[in-house]
Amino acid sequence: METVMRLEPIELYILDCFREHETERLPLSEIVGDSTVTRYTVLGDALRELELQHGMLQRGERLDIFELTPLGRQYIAICAR
Numbered sequence: 001m002e003t004v005m006r007l008e009p010i011e012l013y014i015l016d017c018f019r020e021h022e023t024e025r026l027p028l029s030e031i032v033g034d035s036t037v038t039r040y041t042v043l044g045d046a047l048r049e050l051e052l053q054h055g056m057l058q059r060g061e062r063l064d065i066f067e068l069t070p071l072g073r074q075y076i077a078i079c080a081r
Contacts, residue, residue, distance in 0.1 A: 007054070010046040015056070018068055019076050028064045 007015070017031050018024065032043050047066065050057040056072030059065065068076065 024068045
């Protein structure tokens with residue numbers, strides 16, 4: 001039986017940033033933009049979840065760059081259909 005992954009709205013927002021920019025790599029500044037401190041914290045938590053819990057993101061060579069993993073790219077491709 002296949003497990004269904006449930007993502008939080010903020011996690012979906014992050015993945016949408018990659019889809020909208022049509023890229024597999026984004027700097028943190030493109031994801032958080034001009035966020036308030038509270039939203040910045042929530043986005044940071046969501047980035048960690050996508051990286052560590054869901055395995056959809058990984059840090060790039062520079063720590064302020066996030067890259068989609070194969071699973072993240074697959075998820076975005078499915079959502080784009």
